[in-house]
Amino acid sequence: MLYRRVLVTMSTKPWGGRFRDEADSGAEQYTASIGFDRRLYRDDIRGSVAHCRMLVRQGIITAHEGDLIEQGLTDVLREIEGGEFSFSPALEDIHMAIEHRLIEKIGPVGGKVHTGRSRNDQVALDVRMFLRREIFDVLNGTAALQRALLEQARRNLHVVMPSYTHLQHAQPILFSHYLMAYFEMLRRDAERLMECRRRVNVMPLGAGAGAGSGFPVDREGVARELGFPRITRNSLDAVSDRDFVCEFCFASAMVMMHLSRLAHDFILWSTEEFGFIELPDPFCTGSSMMPQKKNADVLELVRGRTGRVYGHLVGQLTVLKGLPMTYNRDLQEDKEALFDTVDVVKATVWIMAALVPKIVILEERARRAAGGFSTATDLADYLVERGIPFREAHEIVGRIVRSCLDEGITLMDMPTQRLAQFSEQLGMDAKRALEVDNSLKRRDIPGGTAPSRVQEAITEAERYLEEHLQALRDAGASDECSQRI
Amino acid sequence: MLYRRVLVTMSTKPWGGRFRDEADSGAEQYTASIGFDRRLYRDDIRGSVAHCRMLVRQGIITAHEGDLIEQGLTDVLREIEGGEFSFSPALEDIHMAIEHRLIEKIGPVGGKVHTGRSRNDQVALDVRMFLRREIFDVLNGTAALQRALLEQARRNLHVVMPSYTHLQHAQPILFSHYLMAYFEMLRRDAERLMECRRRVNVMPLGAGAGAGSGFPVDREGVARELGFPRITRNSLDAVSDRDFVCEFCFASAMVMMHLSRLAHDFILWSTEEFGFIELPDPFCTGSSMMPQKKNADVLELVRGRTGRVYGHLVGQLTVLKGLPMTYNRDLQEDKEALFDTVDVVKATVWIMAALVPKIVILEERARRAAGGFSTATDLADYLVERGIPFREAHEIVGRIVRSCLDEGITLMDMPTQRLAQFSEQLGMDAKRALEVDNSLKRRDIPGGTAPSRVQEAITEAERYLEEHLQALRDAGASDECSQRI
Amino acid sequence: MLYRRVLVTMSTKPWGGRFRDEADSGAEQYTASIGFDRRLYRDDIRGSVAHCRMLVRQGIITAHEGDLIEQGLTDVLREIEGGEFSFSPALEDIHMAIEHRLIEKIGPVGGKVHTGRSRNDQVALDVRMFLRREIFDVLNGTAALQRALLEQARRNLHVVMPSYTHLQHAQPILFSHYLMAYFEMLRRDAERLMECRRRVNVMPLGAGAGAGSGFPVDREGVARELGFPRITRNSLDAVSDRDFVCEFCFASAMVMMHLSRLAHDFILWSTEEFGFIELPDPFCTGSSMMPQKKNADVLELVRGRTGRVYGHLVGQLTVLKGLPMTYNRDLQEDKEALFDTVDVVKATVWIMAALVPKIVILEERARRAAGGFSTATDLADYLVERGIPFREAHEIVGRIVRSCLDEGITLMDMPTQRLAQFSEQLGMDAKRALEVDNSLKRRDIPGGTAPSRVQEAITEAERYLEEHLQALRDAGASDECSQRI
């Protein structure tokens, strides 16, 4: 009887009792998060089911009540997935929208699902469930991109190009060696993401509004049910912690930063002037005005979207700066930035994984560019091997270069005899040092660009990638238990 | 004949001719902007109509063609506003979607609308038309908030509170004086927005893809038609310039920063502990767990959303850093950040304008807090007037304060005779200097908190606001001509 | 007598009286600002002299006291400039260091200089005096750079190069037209800096600790003495406002952003592959290992230092977010960021002003690059003029380009008869449209790259620069009065 009466007068707000005046509709709109946090519906329902099962196990609600709630939640899930659910801004957020519908469906007993829980720990749970899955997806994308780089590297082991420092020709390298540099960057990115995921993958429920739940909840049990290896250690921290959002934004910013460099290099190399690579038509667009244009739009957006992810990182750090403990509504600002970061970084790694294999290397032009003055260092090294201190050898070769430039010739063009005028140590074989392939072979140290070393690096990378993918599959499997409601 | 044939084979892409392979659907999705730039549809159509009329005037297309195009565009506008328009991602962006539909409706002649124009200058025009109107709206909101502050200031001229430095009581002030500090901040914000708007309000069409249109377009005429006072001076700059987006993001960041401070102060003052103000129920929410809570959610979100706008600013600056001239697809990243900044800052100034008038000052508690040690400076000033150098007067009063703290009394509690022991200059009338109202009256200089000065400041502010609103109305009117198609 | 005694026991801290325990030396170090704010010494002394003269005029101190103080301050200034002043961290900041020395020199009467003033308004004054002068210097630098661009533009009016969009050849332009795009950017920068300077150039003294001075100070008089056109309107705002620091950081960030683009373009153009320009040796460095290298270090640092200025902007915005009113020690963080921003942006504009005139254009290579497909749009325009809708003309020319690419020829290489097969409108004179000089001449609209238009733009710019420099000189002169102590 009582129940019914209360239900009838209950406002749509879960906290109406204490208030006298109705919410302002502008304020409602300003504060509503349901427009974006609805994306968490599945995690929210799964979390609620696990919470509810635990409440039964602990004797806090009856088995019958538990069944009703679980059944009701399953129905609500079906409604949402079937597109029959109406999301009203008046219901503030996804948690309240689901609970409200649950009570509509199964009556006041639905109100028992929130026993021993607060939205503060509930939303922390939802976001963590969401993010650990998404990081998994991002990692699959970075691995796909690594595979693409590896394949191109293996396929093009014979392609030579100049390395650049200061955008000036430095020394000849293998194109594969260049690609493998990005493999390494992504390896660090994956490491960071994995580490971040470990800190995401911690179960906060039971923290209540901050002081800890007032009911004898079984936090470890809920964690097991949802596939979390650990629970949070301090309830106040649990509800005010958004480190993991910042950290994911940072790890994503690093991914984007790396890809902005790759994109920029590819854009440069596909210019008329460089002409080292040809970009695949399907990843380019034309101009509405200039019929000849083929623009690297995808790569330019990869570069441009870096700014967006940097911005989200700054936004999150700003929100948290000097924020009073513990939960404050400011923390709601975590979600849109997080969702967009997830979307951007996922789309970006996957589109790059699709684009990289389709790049065509114009190897002749690349090799030609590797000639010129790129092997000047090798000539200095030649002198060093003949006992001249490096600093002087460098000086001597610098003068030879200066002479060549003045005459408009390359090092190879200079007759051996003239070379000898710069140093008596420059013998008949000096010009062999200037040959591109000899230069490559000299760099025969771990991490160097000598062909054998690059091949080794590729082999090591393939082995690593295999193991890494296995680790990802394992991590994915351990999450699986959270897939059953 | 020819026309028809070409049309049939034309891909949906406006640049298909040069390409061999179809766009990748992932790439299409990654690059499509129609999901957000559709918001520019009205500005795009208005701009096209003005461009088309000019083409007729200049004899570049015939009057009949112009009529067909203008009629077609009006139809497209009606379709969009009627919700009948289907936005397909395959059409890339709003410009192409509209042109494509135009050609569907009126045939190949529709293709003439793009004569002498590129998307590069077209999108610059659209964004500028959009933003100059939106800045106008933001300015209306800041003016509304200024009015709200003024009204509270006038209404509460008698309310005294402590000013704070370092969150410690500093000196007694009028609550109105506090409110007027925010009036000043918003005055600077409005100045910045107006100046930004002047740089937005420049007409870029005619820049073409960057080198300038190849047709004898009448740029000044288009500017007049669309209500722009000036045209851009350099075509390359016109298509690569997004200064105005950064600048608007910055001006918005400053507005948000100011309001984050106001919000934070109000949150603090509405705590149990401070208790200076009561926040209006309709702008607060409760807790899903704790029945006693009344939380300042709106204010917390105002504070939190500051991070978001900072983030957008950083994002824009990052996009532009080191970007090769002139247009690059990276620039597409301007729109979502800009739109969100516009939405957030507008919503924020308006919600604050609605909230501020409903704040209730608990004046007794505020006045009580202004007692205590807030007038210690006045005692030092009293000594200074009796010839003691300020630095020593400060030292003397510091010792008196120390004594009071040790004994757990306030300055007012200390007997006049005991005061005299600290300095013979502390006479019978010394304690009058400690009275709050005397302290206020002493601050009788321009910008000070003496009641008469605050009143003057309010009067000046009212006059300013009147003029400012008139200036806004005038600016709005001059835009009006762009409202006619 | 009393005076003497107090002085003796006075700690070095200006606020010792109330405290019981000595400062912790770590805390002293953590909070001391004298390591950097000593840079404000001259402004601090000038401000104190003006304040002191006013105290005399208002009868707050005697003429004799005023003379003593002014003389003492002059002596302190001489000591500092002579390098005889010892800056001790125990004295916290430059204000206290100077006042302390003053009292050492002239006795307790020196303590009267702080009458009716607080460090809160004093530091605001100092920073504003510093910054208005520095902005002036930055503006001189941007003007010098504008002049350098103008001179190169005038000198190289005949040099043709391709414009780029998406780093792909777009259309032929004049190199001068490119340079003038940067002139425009700097014009906006200068505008922003001038506007910022107007908001800096406001006199805050009299705000005291926040509530307003308790003495009948003549704020307008001090403003006149120090060359400020206006005084702050609200005392609380005056001590907590750092808008002008943020705004200067933003305006500087924009300058750096523009120059990062210019630097990046120049770096690119001086590559082996582009080879449009040669950078002056004195602005480049070599490699410690590779003898052939000539690296554009200065330009790279211009690009890199953009990050630093962006960082300072973010730092300032972060400090202010949610900061309680009014003054908090957090605000001390304004100075190092501001000083470094000033130093970086000044050094950057000046070094660019020195570098730009020494760039050598390799005009043949630039002109050659402008050939190729850059005039494809002109061919489409040719068709448009013969009645074909632009959208179809674009399609037709796109196909021609595709054919050329397949055959490895340029548009100019394709025989006129073959062109006609793509459209019957392509007549005998079609290929004239493809000529670079014709393409340039077509862009004969305001802001376009037609030679006559660029010449006009240069002339207008020269006139503007003259006026702008005059305005700067005038502004400088009006500051002059603050140069006399």
Added chain:
Amino acid sequence: MLYRRVLVTMSTKPWGGRFRDEADSGAEQYTASIGFDRRLYRDDIRGSVAHCRMLVRQGIITAHEGDLIEQGLTDVLREIEGGEFSFSPALEDIHMAIEHRLIEKIGPVGGKVHTGRSRNDQVALDVRMFLRREIFDVLNGTAALQRALLEQARRNLHVVMPSYTHLQHAQPILFSHYLMAYFEMLRRDAERLMECRRRVNVMPLGAGAGAGSGFPVDREGVARELGFPRITRNSLDAVSDRDFVCEFCFASAMVMMHLSRLAHDFILWSTEEFGFIELPDPFCTGSSMMPQKKNADVLELVRGRTGRVYGHLVGQLTVLKGLPMTYNRDLQEDKEALFDTVDVVKATVWIMAALVPKIVILEERARRAAGGFSTATDLADYLVERGIPFREAHEIVGRIVRSCLDEGITLMDMPTQRLAQFSEQLGMDAKRALEVDNSLKRRDIPGGTAPSRVQEAITEAERYLEEHLQALRDAGASDECSQRI
């Protein structure tokens, strides 16, 4: 002979040979880094010694040459540490300054130290050696702060205070529970720093200018000598990677963010209005104007300096965005930001470690504040235990709160009989649920605020800290080998 001659004509630049014109002095100043990178001198010399020993072992230079160089470097080190070394900007950077002095001392043979090395890999080595040691120091500081928190937590286990959400009273907690929340944040910070350190602690030498050294250097040997567990895997990546700088800036930003929250809470709690804690005098300062002030300057600067570190993070990310591979001079911008971040975060954690133990809790005021309405949730929980669904229990208690507020009483003041009118389930024992100590005891779950749980958490934390410090000591020891030259 030749050697001598070359030496004589060698410019101070290590790359003079190729150049024709002298460096511009402005450019020299703009590019010089010796003003700040001198800080790396010890790491630079240690790295050179290890490199030199390896060159000997590999037979690239003779043992005699090696001895000369090593002795010379040791002398240079002594000169620098003795303050006898003159750092000239003309020598660009610390690497060149040391090598130049070495050659002055031991003759041309000194030029052999740079054999098989470039500044590109040398500077990467130096910065990594510097940073791994500094991270170690930061970690010692965070551990010291954790210990300080732990000690305060153990000492004050009996102190009760309200927890806050939205700055409103939420539920009673132990003050120790609050402190332990920060312990957890710092635990995550330490994790991140350790992970970052692993990525710093990788040996880059041998990468040369990017393609790998042309000499058969023993990279693993150098790594062992310098105490690095790993070598970099790709030479291009090795010279262009600054991930570790960004990552350290991020990890530091998180530390600062956490401490900004702690600082802000403490500032708030030490206000007149809250009055929960008293801050130690030695960490506060007074006002130059207001004699009564005691300001939390140290805490405010902790909060303010957060902005600075955020700024450095943004700066670094900006520098790297879109940067062409591999090394560019932009990367020089890593150092000042890194040094300042190191200095700020180290000083901040140590000053907080010194301040926290000296905070005095005013426990009566804190406990009093925990009364009031903080236990309303417990009353709702009481109802839930009697079978009322939580959602309705919340509604009922909300109405009781409303009634109390209307009458100006607390929950405890309401007679039991009146409570019963709100729900027949509210029995005679209902008010026991409102008692603060009962509320605390109820939160008896892992991570909750029940006294026994907090005690457990402290014990676990002590154990963790012991192990963590041991791990730090071990890491430190393994670095030791790099301490010997």
